[in-house]
Amino acid sequence: MNKLSAIFKNLLSKWKETSRNKKLAFSIFFIGILVALIYIGIFLGSTNYVVLFSNMDPADSAAVYQKLKDDKVTAKVSGTSILVPKGQVDQLRMQMLSEVTMTNGSTGFELLDKSQLGTTDEEIKINYQRALQGELERTIKSFPQIDGARVHLVIPESTAFVRDTSAGSASVTLKLKTGTKLDSEQVRAIIALISGSVTNIPKENVQVIDDKMTLLSKGIYSGASDSANDLTSTDKQQELKKSFETELEKKAKTMLETIYGKDKVTVNVNADLDFDAVEQASTTYDPKSVVVSEHTVTSGNGTVTSNTSSSPVDNNMTNTTVANSQTGGTVSADITKNYDVSKVEQKTIKAPGSVKRLTTSVAIDGKADDVTKNSVKNLVISAIGFSDLRGDVINVEGIPFDTTIKDSAKKDLDAINTANAKAQKTKMFAYIGAGVATLLVIVVGVLLFMRRRKNKDEEAIAGEIMMPKGLDVILDQNFGEDLHLNVESEKSHMENQIKKYAKEKPEQVADIIKTWLAEDERG
Numbered sequence: 369m370n371k372l373s374a375i376f377k378n379l380l381s382k383w384k385e386t387s388r389n390k391k392l393a394f395s396i397f398f399i400g401i402l403v404a405l406i407y408i409g410i411f412l413g414s415t416n417y418v419v420l421f422s423n424m425d426p427a428d429s430a431a432v433y434q435k436l437k438d439d440k441v442t443a444k445v446s447g448t449s450i451l452v453p454k455g456q457v458d459q460l461r462m463q464m465l466s467e468v469t470m471t472n473g474s475t476g477f478e479l480l481d482k483s484q485l486g487t488t489d490e491e492i493k494i495n496y497q498r499a500l501q502g503e504l505e506r507t508i509k510s511f512p513q514i515d516g517a518r519v520h521l522v523i524p525e526s527t528a529f530v531r532d533t534s535a536g537s538a539s540v541t542l543k544l545k546t547g548t549k550l551d552s553e554q555v556r557a558i559i560a561l562i563s564g565s566v567t568n569i570p571k572e573n574v575q576v577i578d579d580k581m582t583l584l585s586k587g588i589y590s591g592a593s594d595s596a597n598d599l600t601s602t603d604k605q606q607e608l609k610k611s612f613e614t615e616l617e618k619k620a621k622t623m624l625e626t627i628y629g630k631d632k633v634t635v636n637v638n639a640d641l642d643f644d645a646v647e648q649a650s651t652t653y654d655p656k657s658v659v660v661s662e663h664t665v666t667s668g669n670g671t672v673t674s675n676t677s678s679s680p681v682d683n684n685m686t687n688t689t690v691a692n693s694q695t696g697g698t699v700s701a702d703i704t705k706n707y708d709v710s711k712v713e714q715k716t717i718k719a720p721g722s723v724k725r726l727t728t729s730v731a732i733d734g735k736a737d738d739v740t741k742n743s744v745k746n747l748v749i750s751a752i753g754f755s756d757l758r759g760d761v762i763n764v765e766g767i768p769f770d771t772t773i774k775d776s777a778k779k780d781l782d783a784i785n786t787a788n789a790k791a792q793k794t795k796m797f798a799y800i801g802a803g804v805a806t807l808l809v810i811v812v813g814v815l816l817f818m819r820r821r822k823n824k825d826e827e828a829i830a831g832e833i834m835m836p837k838g839l840d841v842i843l844d845q846n847f848g849e850d851l852h853l854n855v856e857s858e859k860s861h862m863e864n865q866i867k868k869y870a871k872e873k874p875e876q877v878a879d880i881i882k883t884w885l886a887e888d889e890r891g
Contacts, residue, residue: 415442418457420464422449424472431468436460472509474502497521504565508540508558513550516543524568537573538562544578552604555584605643608721613637620730620751624744632733632769637752640725645717652712663704726760728752736766 383391420443421432433450436443441460444451452460469478477499487495501519508517518541524533540558544550550558559574572589587604616637624633730744741764754760870877 416454417444417451418454420450420452420457420460424448424450424470428468428470428472432464435464435468471502472506474505474509475499476502476506497523500566504562507561508542511554513544513548513554514542515545517541519562521566521569523566526568533568535573536566536569538566538569538575540574540576542576542578542584550578550584552588556588559585559588605641609639609641612641612723613639616726616728616752620728620748623747623751624730624732628732631774634731634769635748636729638727639723640727642722642724643720645720648716650714650716652714661706663702665702667700723758725758726752726754728754728760728762730762730764731769732764732766733769734766735768736764740766 386394421429424432429445429448429450433443433445436450436452441452441456471478475498480495480499501521504519504521505517508514508519520539520541522537524536526533540562542550542558555576558576559571562574563569563571574585574589575583576585578584616639617635620635620637621633624635728748730748732740732744736744744764745762748754748762748764754762
């Protein structure tokens with residue numbers, strides 16, 4: 369115990385002997401180590417939580433959270449996410465998927481597992497319809513653009529007494545994710561899914577509605593062929609027309625801007641498109657007759673020489689009688705030939721959206737002579753697919769462009785850019801000034817601190833040189849204020865004054881030294 373106390377006293381004495389700057393440095397060092405140890409202890413002692421499931425249906429989240437509580441697992445809820453300790457996340461995820469039924473807000477065929485004894489046929493039909501609706505909802509919710517879905521089915525009843533029953537119908541309500549939309553192909557896929565999953569529900573009886581009360585299935589199945597379904601609505605036709613015109617304008621303008629420069633050429637294309645779906649059947653007959661069958665009957669004996677007669681009916685039968693000059697006998701031959709006319713039947717379906725006529729206008733900034741106009745016209749002809757057979761028209765004119773609005777906008781934009789640049793420069797100078805001011809404050813603070821420290825060191829040095837007893841009185845009497853030494857005098861000044869006094873009055877200095885020696889001997 370005494371040894372420990374001695375060590376403590378020794379450390380305390382050394383701490384007291386340490387300078388103020390070292391004490392400050394050691395204090396900051398030990399405080400930093402203490403804070404680091406506390407932070408490490410808190411970090412290592414705390415539990416790191418990660419996401420187990422997120423963006424789940426509220427019913428599924430409640431079931432999973434209740435199961436975790438029953439299993440005594442520490443879990444947290446953050447928004448729509450369930451958090452569990454990092455080391456258990458994989459095990460808990462597999463366990464929850466195997467023990468908790470994830471319905472995703474819809475009840476599927478697991479509803480039929482709850483059937484009880486005594487359930488009527490009507491209840492079984494209703495449960496089957498609910499289960500089928502739930503399975504379809506789950507499938508539709510798995511699509512990346514869909515956030516939620518509800519499916520309602522009207523399934524026709526089939527009986528043994530009625531052969532042809534009325535067709536069923538279905539309606540689908542979709543909640544789309546923010547910033548997404550479905551095109552016609554995706555809507556058609558949902559309709560095909562519903563129609564293919566339920567008996568006797570044709571595609572045209574499936575209606576799809578989004579959360580903005582927009583009928584997405586409008587015009588997709590309206591009795592026309594699938595190839596023309598996308599073009600039945602006027603909006604779709606106008607969209608296709610605009611897209612086609614924009615593409616032709618881009619081709620022509622890009623080519624001409626390489627010659628005349630940007631914003632020196634304007635191209636406008638008006639396309640007249642035919643959106644009628646035409647189905648045409650044609651039959652072509654071959655003028656050359658073809659023998660289908662031939663039958664020949666010969667009777668008698670002899671040699672055929674001549675005497676041929678033909679049947680007047682379509683040359684289908686030829687009777688030949690031959691006389692035999694040697695034996696006097698006759699030979700009779702009956703020949704029957706059947707002819708047929710060959711034909712080719714062809715069925716042609718003309719796709720909608722064909723080009724009926726193109727009208728193109730080209731304007732060039734400035735004046736243009738006939739040669740230039742003709743050259744530009746030839747270039748545009750090759751770029752847009754010009755056809756004289758359709759009656760296409762191209763007009764090329766050279767007209768000076770009015771750039772007043774553009775110049776004014778450019779001037780305003782330049783003024784805005786200049787103001788922004790000036791503001792940025794002012795802001796930068798403000799930052800630089802603040803930085804310089806901060807640096808000056810730091811430098812001044814350091815200089816003041818160093819000066820104060822230097823003055824304290826000088827005070828300590830001056831204190832170490834003790835004024836001999838009676839010396840200050842003698843110096844004041846003989847030299848007045850010039851030789852007055854205060855606590856702030858420098859060491860060199862003190863030495864010079866003592867040397868000067870010893871040189872001028874050595875007798876008094878000798879008496880003072882004798883007095884010091886006498887005091888030392890008595891002490």
